Amino acid sequence: MDISARSRLPDKAHDMTPGGTPGAPGVVVVTGVGRYLGAHVAARLAADPRIERVIGVDPATPGPEFTHLLDRVERIRIDLDSLGGLLADLDVDAVVHLALVSAADPQHGGRAAMKEQNVIGTMQLLAACQRAPRLRKLVVRSSTAAYGASFRDPAVFTEETEPREVPRGGFARDILDIEGYVRGFRRRRPDVTDTVLRFAPFIGSTADTTLTRYFSQPVVPTVFGRDPRLQFVHFDDALEVLHRSIVEDHPGTYNVAGPGVLSLSQAIRRAGRVGMPVLEPGLSGAAAIARSLGFGRYGLDQVDLFVHGRVVDTTRLEQEYGFTPRSTAAAFDDFIRAHHGGVVVTRDQLAAAEQLVLDGIRQVRAAVRERS
DSSP states (O other): EEEEETTTOOOTTTTTTOOSSSOOOOOOEEETTTTTHHHHHHHHHOOOTTTTTTEEEESOOOGGGTTTTTTSSEEEEEOOOHHHHHHHHHHHHEEEOOOOOOOOOOTTTTTHHHHIIIIHHHHHHHHHHHTOOTOOEEEEEEEEEGGGGOTTTTTOOTTTTOSOOOOOHHHHHHHHHHHHHHHHHHHOOTTEEEEEEEEEOSSSOOOOOOHHHHHHSEEEEEEOOOOOOOOOEEHHHHHHHHHHHHOOOOEEEEEEOOOEEHHHHHHHHTTTTTTEEOOOHHHHHHHHHHHHHTTOOOOHHHHHHHHHHBBBBBHHHHHHSSSOOOOOOHHHHHHHTTTTTTTOOHHHHHHHHHHHEEEEEHHHHHHHHHOO
């Protein structure tokens, strides 16, 4: 069902009742349904009989690959800055904010457009939520990137850990801004149960992310002398946590990750790939090669993660939700099983990968000569 922003919506003001169980809302708005995560969350909520209506918001029409998922979702094509009166008109009980961009796309405005979507868009959404009198629940997608990545990091981050320095990457800086605005919203609307979910990088059999494309390369660039510890969360477990955040009451901020860790070298071996160490300044060049091979966009957020790693504590999530995601190793293995056989590269792509290897060897040799 697709409804334009100006279409007349059913008049259910004042007679909307919440869902049939404590914590379950009657009317839920999900932002970002034109993307993979938003479409799957909206579809899952729409299939829950405790929820009366699910309304998907996105300025663009969802792609045909999501059509079957959104059959039971009412869709409204609208920008976040036009959401103000809509939340009140629809008598919305809950909002799930998933419309975040994790990597800048040079073909669609680059870093400026990314910040406009993430930071300004969230500000506009929170302003609309503040004016929605019936709203009682807000769930915001965040990221473990909020902790940054540096050589001064602790072994494990808890939800109270502050970043040791301002992150270099644009997405991490956006996350810090977003969470700051959510804290302000908490003060202005203490009657709303707000949940912030700091997700580790998604992985799994169906996930298609910068990270999964990184591990799908025939030659995986790594940083010379570094073997960072990594955590992932299976996409299906992320959906479960998001669903529970809506139909149950879990105020506060939570790390969401699979227990345990994998070192980068372990992950590369499990994926059946070949790691190619390069000097840290050269990793940006490796990322450029990866982009030319068609394996996605890589920025400073990803580079810093592959240099320093990041591990978070999930005790609060497990205790408050009564749910433990599958382990990082199990989530990664599910991704490997789904991608058995690897990717097919052309002769030109293979030549580019070989050139990357040769360039890395030259960098290492040059560094050794300078030190001797």
